[in-house]
Amino acid sequence: xxxxxxxxxxxxAVPVLALLAYGFRLNPREIPSPLVxxxxxxxxxxxxxxxxxxxxxxxxxxxxxxxxxxxxYPACYEEAPVLERGWRAYRDRGVTxxxxxxxxxxxxxxxxxxxxxxxxxxxxxxxxKVSVDYGIYGVPETFFIDRQGAIRVxxxxxxxxxxxxxxxxxxxAEPAPPR
Amino acid sequence: xxxxVLALLLALGAGPAAAQTxxxxxDEQQVxxxxxxxRCVVCQNLSVADSPSEMAGQMRAIVRERLAAGETPAQxxxxxxxxxxxxxxxxxxxxxxxxxxxxxxxxxxxxxLIVVSLLVRRWTSRxxxxxxxxxxxxxxxxxxxxxxxx
Numbered sequence: 001x002x003x004x005x006x007x008x009x010x011x012x013a014v015p016v017l018a019l020l021a022y023g024f025r026l027n028p029r030e031i032p033s034p035l036v037x038x039x040x041x042x043x044x045x046x047x048x049x050x051x052x053x054x055x056x057x058x059x060x061x062x063x064x065x066x067x068x069x070x071x072x073y074p075a076c077y078e079e080a081p082v083l084e085r086g087w088r089a090y091r092d093r094g095v096t097x098x099x100x101x102x103x104x105x106x107x108x109x110x111x112x113x114x115x116x117x118x119x120x121x122x123x124x125x126x127x128x129k130v131s132v133d134y135g136i137y138g139v140p141e142t143f144f145i146d147r148q149g150a151i152r153v154x155x156x157x158x159x160x161x162x163x164x165x166x167x168x169x170x171x172x173a174e175p176a177p178p179r
Numbered sequence: 180x181x182x183x184v185l186a187l188l189l190a191l192g193a194g195p196a197a198a199q200t201x202x203x204x205x206d207e208q209q210v211x212x213x214x215x216x217x218r219c220v221v222c223q224n225l226s227v228a229d230s231p232s233e234m235a236g237q238m239r240a241i242v243r244e245r246l247a248a249g250e251t252p253a254q255x256x257x258x259x260x261x262x263x264x265x266x267x268x269x270x271x272x273x274x275x276x277x278x279x280x281x282x283x284x285x286x287x288x289x290x291x292l293i294v295v296s297l298l299v300r301r302w303t304s305r306x307x308x309x310x311x312x313x314x315x316x317x318x319x320x321x322x323x324x325x326x327x328x329x
Binding site: 012031032033034035103127128129131132133134135136137138 | 220233237240241266
């Protein structure tokens with residue numbers, strides 16, 4: 001009986017230690033999005049230059065939907081040129097880059113677009129509805145939407161040219177939806 | 180006269196139409212109750228109800244708007260869970276893996292009670308050691324010394 005007790009107490013600690021070891025290895029900032037694989041939520045926003053942005057009108061194109069803010073430094077400042085380069089390289093191959101400026105001041109958002117000479121459409125999200133519809137935690141976050149209109153990849157933190165190219169090429173290689 | 184005509188128009192036509200489209204009045208207590216169950220996504224350990232952040236403010240507005248549109252608190256909660264997962268709920272749901280979080284403390288208390296009761300039983304059932312036998316010579320000496328005490 002005494003011998004059993006001697007083993008029982010350290011054994012009881014094993015599952016607790018295993019759970020802690022598992023938990024501490026996870027990155028608390030990387031929360032899997034339940035939206036990946038699901039149809040992208042429709043939205044209609046008005047861009048900084050007054051144009052209507054409607055996701056439904058982009059069906060059949062690969063959409064890179066980027067959430068950013070002018071106060072998001074340095075990540076958003078690092079990826080703005082990446083997005084612009086990606087847009088210029090792929091716009092004629094069926095890719096649209098859309099920027100959504102969240103929790104920001106209108107003036108600061110416009111200045112950001114101007115400073116980086118962003119030529120892809122950018123729109124503010126005044127009530128935060130599009131942000132919540134896409135389950136945004138912070139900025140920058142980017143969604144890659146396939147030609148069928150489904151969210152395929154959610155990328156948290158600044159995009160790189162390589163991630164942009166690899167993901168977009170993969171989605172472009174997939175068959176287009178029937179017209 | 181104009182007021183009368185306007186009132187008639189309202190009563191006949193615009194009244195019912197307005198009643199159909201007008202949002203319901205929302206009980207702020209209900210908004211607070213739903214918001215306090217949701218995690219503020221840009222804070223540490225704060226609910227949407229308690230956070231002063233802009234994002235939480237926008238989420239409270241969405242809660243209010245959806246309740247006003249006639250959704251139940253459960254439907255509003257589900258709207259956020261669909262977009263953020265169970266992570267958005269401050270209290271993990273009592274099902275699946277997260278049921279463990281609710282059961283583990285009770286299991287730990289139960290195991291503790293069993294261990295304590297086993298230990299108490301062991302201590303109380305242990306036989307008392309018999310008094311050590313006293314040397315007759317020592318006993319005699321003690322008796323004598325006791326008698327000599329004033």
